[in-house]
Amino acid sequence: MGSDKAAGRVLLPPHVEPRKYNLRLEPDLERFSYEGLVKVDVEVVTSTNTITVHSKDIAVHEVSFTPGQQGSAPIAAIALAFDLKLTTLSMTFPTDLPAGPGTLEIRFTGTLNNQMAGFYRSGYTAADGEKRMMASTQFEALDARRCFPCWDEPARKAVFEVTMVIPTNRAALSNMPEAEVTLLPGGKTEIRYMPSPLMSSYLLAFCVGEFDFLQGVTKHGVSIRVYTPPGKKNLGRFALQVALDTLDLYDDFFQVPYPLPKLDMIAIPDFAMGAMENWGLVTYREVDLLIDDNKASSQQRQRVCSVITHELAHQWFGNLVTMNWWDDLWLNEGFASWTQTFAADALFPSWAMWEQFTTDDQAAALRLDSLKTSHPIQVPIAHAEEVEQVFDAISYCKGACVVRMLHSVIGADKFKEGLQVYMNRHKYANTETFHLWSAWEEVSGKPVGKIMSSWTEQMGHPVVKVTEATYSAADKSLALTLEQSWFLADGSDAGDEAKLWTIPLVYSTKGVKASEVELMEGKTHTLKVPLDSESEWVKLNAGQHTLMRVAYTDGMLSALTKAIKSKALPAEDRVGMMSDAYALTKAGKMGVEQLVALLPAYSQEDNTTVWESLEMILVGLDKVLQDNAALQQPFKAMAAKLIAPCAASIGWDPKPDDGHLSKLLRGTMIRLLGRFAWDTPAVQEEAKRRFTGHCEDPEAGSLPSEYAAPVYQIILKSGGTAEFDQVMAILNRTDDIAQKKQVYAAIGAANSAELKKRVMEWAVTEVKLQDFFYPINSVAGSGKLGQDLAWAFFKDNFERLRGMLGKASPSLMDAVILYSSGGFCDHDKAAEVEQFFKDHPLPSNARKISQVLEGIRINATFLQRMTTSPLADKSFWDSLEL
Missing domain, CATH: 2.60.40.1730 (tricorn interacting facor f3 domain)
Structure with a gap:
């Protein structure tokens, strides 16, 4: 060699x-x-x-x-x-x-x-x-x-x-x-x-094999076919239209025509990934390509659209121009992840895809990138096998985030022009990251390489703390002294004071939607913000374009809380405020009571994207509190009050004027009801009525796909073996993979240890290899009992699982490890998990194991802080205005 x-x-x-x-x-x-x-x-x-x-x-x-x-x-x-x-x-x-x-x-x-x-x-x-x-x-x-x-x-x-x-x-x-x-x-x-x-x-x-297909031709003359298993070609119509529109969009965007005479997309019955961008023959999981127009949820439409726009972006970024070596994998995946949102937003502007980007890609990137066990976007790869461990949220989601950040710095026109230079210059060749920076630098005249190297070549992201805010009535301005440091989820001192980022700063105020970009290059920076009065709000990282956390002074946070209540802040900034507060609280940089006291500001919230973010935070807090019933009980009661107004407003019944986002919101709110109010008479009655109707006639529409899974969970939590058998029977009467996944996601909620064990045994014996970890995750996510049973099952069946997965993608074992052990919030459990994997090493999954262990310890410390915080006092919960 x-x-x-x-x-x-x-x-x-x-x-x-x-x-x-x-x-x-x-x-x-x-x-x-x-x-x-x-x-x-x-x-x-x-x-x-x-x-x-x-x-x-x-x-x-x-x-x-x-x-x-x-x-x-x-x-x-x-x-x-x-x-x-x-x-x-x-x-x-x-x-x-x-x-x-x-x-x-x-x-x-x-x-x-x-x-x-x-x-x-x-x-x-x-x-x-x-x-x-x-x-x-x-x-x-x-x-x-x-x-x-x-x-x-x-x-x-x-x-x-x-x-x-x-x-x-x-x-x-x-x-x-x-x-x-x-x-x-x-x-x-x-x-x-x-x-x-x-x-x-x-x-x-x-x-x-045997395939059915349907076909079309793009405006630019490329033949596209969607191939399906026999008898399913009608399920490919949505995918075909998305592909036709996307290929024309990319032809114009890159100014390099799609170079092959045809593009085929095919649904594969057994598929480890979501999809694969093979040039001219893109392969997909069935559920990520095929849609039943009469039953598909908005979430499924959005998923299929995004997977297609991602894979077709690769026909240029990855296929036509390819990274020279696997340490630049992000050139493929990060850019395709940005482009999938760009294209989906262009095709379906009413879906608010860039808003949703903050709760999807950006949230995932920030979460993983705050761990000590993260890695740089440009990660050194010596042996090619190492690349299997970096097909993760850093390569995909953080990559997409830094591309979006640069887009905001150089502007849409120069961004597009630079890409066209890059594509034409390097087509059919291999590149490294600096080739892309050079193209954008050339057209924009800005030091792109200097700006971006701190984001791609070093691990982590910054937190920008406002250390001083001084208002001048004379010139009506607020002088902010900012300090950047490496943000770590465990709140520890990184011990790397030399680590700095070149941070694009953009702020908004009542009168300024988005300021001009100002670069923060040193440890500290002074930002002068025009402001009519000292009591007005200032939001840093306006629009959430930069991958960073922001820590405000108490006064600034108070003003921003009022702006959240009045919805003066745009949706992505309302998401950013809550997301930053949650991360800072878990890291011990903000009081737990401050985080929980911020939640009532969202009591009148009705935006789909904001509620998706709130759902992640509420569920995250609930999981950490599952080991402490004394704190979990008042928290659940508070969460139920918080979600009640929006849940009542959106209701259970589809409305004639429902749009894509309304359907998504209804699904989110009923998931939240199923978690925090599932045992109330009203929720129980409605869930049972809809479930019964669905069992009697699945075509009657009594149980929309948007919220089938949480209804199954409610039925399972309140029922027994009979209800369990009813939910399982749904699998036998459908060959729709999306409907099967709804059962997989819910079945672990079964209300006994015996049934939960049955689910896991069934998962490894009868469920397809590509899907078997979903029911295990369902068990693990069903509460403390489920998490304990899932970990016990993993330990008891370790050799069996390793034999099952054999030489399959390491991502499958990663998923099982995460779902079986990642939900613990206990230092002793972390030690137990760590010892198990020392005794049973899995070299190909070493990075995932280390990340799971770090996550357990962060949550364990977070729980300890909560038990000694004002949350332990009943008067704190009584004081919340909901």
Whole structure:
């Protein structure tokens, strides 16, 4: 193996470079195997007698090399050496291979595995009701090598020409359109596809099975098809329209036309991720592509739209221009995460997607990035396998946040112009982060690299504290002295006083919607704000464009609380105020009583996005208090009072004038009723009425999808085995994955330890591998008993779970670990969890385990502070004005 000295990367030797792959595969869907032949046109850069490629779980039978000189004979390899740790195959030849062109030929066989990685199998139900198998691929990040021997690194771009040999009664798709179809003896069909553009190995894809499809053509002439399992093509109409509109939008935005002649999107029955951006053949989980227009919730529409706009952004950002190495993964994922919101907002402006960005991407980024176990956006990757641990909220959500921040600094026009320069300059090539900064710097004239390096190259984000606020009546201004420091969720002193960020500061007041951007570059900064009177409010980080926390003086906080009550602050700033207060309180930088006293300011709140943020905070506090009934009881009573006005206003019944956001809000409020007021007679009666009607006639519409899951939870919490069986029966009468997920999300609320245990056993024996952790999470999230049972189940079934997940994506085990142990708020439990994983190490999940442990300890300390705060006094709760 070679090593890139500059970055310490472990790479394949540079002596031989791939130029074009001719890959022929013949899958057997009954024996779950395939025959393969790959002929790779290469350039021997330096004469060598050994060629090393990536190869994993493949049986190699024959290897030869033919030099490019006319009349050269094939040279058979004399030795094959597999390195299981590095997943490489080294092929040694009897003599040095001459520098120049040549062709490497490898004959091999492989297995269609059941791990949702590489070339793998999925089960589906055919139109005649028969259970059948299909095959599809998932190669990102490191699993093209599980399908065929290749140079499995993003910078080793090549052309791919694929040939598939399949049963004549099946169909096959790949990145490119068919070039030639030949009928073979024995009921076989050979399909040769057009050569791909120059691209990375992880973007290659193929699917074999039975599919229905519907199609359309963009205004710019690109054919788009949505492929579905048999009998489900009507569920692809929404996705098709979103894709048609999005591809045209991106063509115009990037000013580089989509370069392939077609774009296929296909729903895969078994899929570990949400979707995968394979160039020209994007693969999706069924639930993230297919929608029943008559039943789908607003949340599901929004999810499908965002997943599609994300994956189609990758056709440019990632596919056309690709990161040079995995330490710049964020160039793919962070930008696509920003663009998904940009495009969804353009397609559906009434959805308020940028408002929702603050409660989704930004909240997730701030939460993970406040841990000591976080990592920089540009994280050093030596061994490629390490990248599996950084497909997380830092690469995706923090990446999106810093892109949005820069957009606000340089403006929409220069942002767009810089992207067009970047795309045209680097298409079909590989880049590093500085190439993107350079393009924006060039068009804007601003020091983009200097501004952004502090956000991408170092871990964490700042808290900006107002240390002094001095009002001058003479010139009607408020002078704010600001101080920045590294914000950590546990409130500890980071011990890194040198760590600073270049912070774009924007403020708003009663008379100024958003000030001009002012950069804070040092430890302290003075900001002068024009203000008519000392009592007026000033909101820092107006619009929540910068990834930071803000700590105000008591006087400023008091003025802002009044602005929240009167809704003088825009929705995203009302979200920001509550989100910052919650984070500062958990870190011990603000009194718990101050946080809880802020909540009544939202008692007349009616904005969907603000309530989504309030829901996260109320549920977060409730989970921390589940170990302390004395505090949880008055908190739940207060929460029930807080949600009552909005819940009553939005009601349970859909209204004729409901918009997308009204439906989302109704779902949020009924979830909150199901958590904080589920045992009240009115809620019980309404839930039972709707559930009964739904069981009697699922098509009658008595239980809208927006809030089916919380109604199931209410029924389960107040019922027994009979109600449990009724909810489980819903799974047997639907093949709609979204409806199944509603049951998975609720079933753990069953009202006995015995039923909760049954749920977890059922999850690992009967639920698909891609979904089995949802019921476990449902159990763990159902309260203290559920959390204890989920952790006990994980420990007792550890070897079984590890065997189940085998070689599947580490993200699946990450989810099980988080859901089984992440809800504890006890230092002793943290020690127990830590010891368990010392005794049962999981190297591929080490980062997630460390983050879970840090989260448990933060919550344990937070709970300790609450028990000694004014919250422990009944008079505090009586004093709240609700």
